[in-house]
C-alpha cells in the first residue's frame with residue numbers, strides 16, 4: 001500500500017503545489033487523482049516515484065519510507081506512463097517495450113519475447129513490432145506506453161493523463177483495455193486526469209483535489225456521485241449525478257417477465273394466450289430466441305399465420321441482464337417505443353422484458369441497499385478514535401464494477 005502522510009510540496013519559487021495531503025492508496029486497484037488544472041495532481045504523482053522530492057511529510061510504500069530506498073530501485077518498482085506516451089522515436093516498437101528489461105540485464109531474446117507478449121496483452125497487432133513510433137496512431141502509441149511501463153512487471157503503475165491526447169472514441173477503448181488489463185494483472189494504479197467522467201469510469205477510488213493542492217474528497221465513484229462533500233465537488237461532477245450513479249448498480253436484481261414474448265412462428269392460439277389487457281405489445285423473437293421487434297397482438301394474427309417482419313416496431317438496444325447496469329436498462333426502456341426494455345443473455349437471446357415501473361422499483365431498492373451498506377461500512381471504519389489521519393478506502397463493501 002502507498003500511504004501519504006501530510007505531504008506538502010513547495011517549489012523553490014515558493015509555489016505550494018500540494019498541501020498536507022494524506023491518502024491511503026489501496027493495493028491492486030485504480031486510484032484516480034482528479035481536479036482542475038494546476039491543483040497539484042502531477043506533483044503528487046511524481047512525489048511517489050521521487051521525480052519530485054516532497055518538502056514535508058512522508059510517503060510510505062508497504063510501510064517503508066520511500067526516501068530510505070535507492071531511487072533507482074524505487075522507480076523500477078513503478079511503471080510510469082505519460083501523455084503522448086513519451087516513446088523513444090529512434091527505436092522500434094518492440095525495442096521501446098523491451099527498454100526496461102534490457103536495462104535490468106535481461107538478454108535480448110528474453111526481453112523481446114516479453115515485449116511480444118505484452119504487445120498482445122495491450123491489444124497491439126504483432127505486425128507493428130518493427131515499426132517506429134511515428135508510424136503508429138496516437139492510440140496505438142499510448143498502448144505501447146502502457147506495455148513499456150508493464151515490461152518489468154512492476155507492482156505499481158503511475159499514469160499521468162495517459163489518454164488525454166486521443167479522441168473520445170479511442171480514449172474509451174483505451175480505458176476499457178486498461179480495466180481489462182487491471183482485472184488480469186491486479187496492479188496498484190495511480191492515475192491522474194482532469195476529466196471527472198474518466199475518473200468515474202475507471203477509478204475504484206477517486207481523490208478530488210482543488211487549487212492549492214488540497215484534497216477535498218476521497219471516495220469510491222458511486223459515493224462521490226451520491227454524496228459530494230461540498231459545492232465545489234458538486235459543481236465539478238456536473239449534471240446528471242443521479243443517472244450516472246445508476247451505472248454502479250447491477251441489473252441482476254431487476255424483475256423480468258416473459259409473459260409478453262412470442263416466437264415468430266407462434267400460432268394464432270399462442271398469440272391469443274399471451275395477450276392480456278395489460279399487455280398492449282408483444283415482443284417477437286426469432287426461432288433462436290433473439291429479439292426481432294414489438295407488435296400489437298392483432299397485427300400478429302392479421303396475416304393468418306405469417307408475420308410481416310417489416311411492420312414490427314424496433315426493439316431498440318437490448319441490455320445484457322446481470323452484466324450491464326440499471327442505467328443501461330433504464331436507457332433501453334426510455335428509448336424503447338413501448339417503454340419496455342428487452343433483457344438478453346450473453347448470446348443475445350431474450351431472457352425477459354421489464355417495464356419502466358419495474359426499473360424504478362429496482363432503483364429504489366438498490367439505493368436503499370447501498371445506503372444500508374454504506375452505514376454499515378461507516379460504523380466499521382469509524383472504529384476506535386485516532387485510528388489514523390490518512391483518508392482511506394473503505395475496507396469492504398465495494399460493489400462489483402458493472403460494465404461501464
Ligand SMILES: Nc1ncnc2c1ncn2[C@@H]1O[C@H](COP(=O)(O)OP(=O)(O)OP(=O)(O)O)[C@@H](O)[C@H]1O
Nearest residue numbers: 011013015017036037038039040041042043044194
Ligand atoms: N517546477 C515547478 N516550479 C514551480 N511551480 C511549479 C512547478 N511545477 C508545477 N508548479 C506549480 O505547482 C502547481 C501544481 O502543478 P501540477 O503540475 O502538479 O498541477 P496539475 O494538477 O497536474 O495541473 P495540470 O492538470 O494542468 O497538469 C501549479 O501551480 C504549477 O504552476
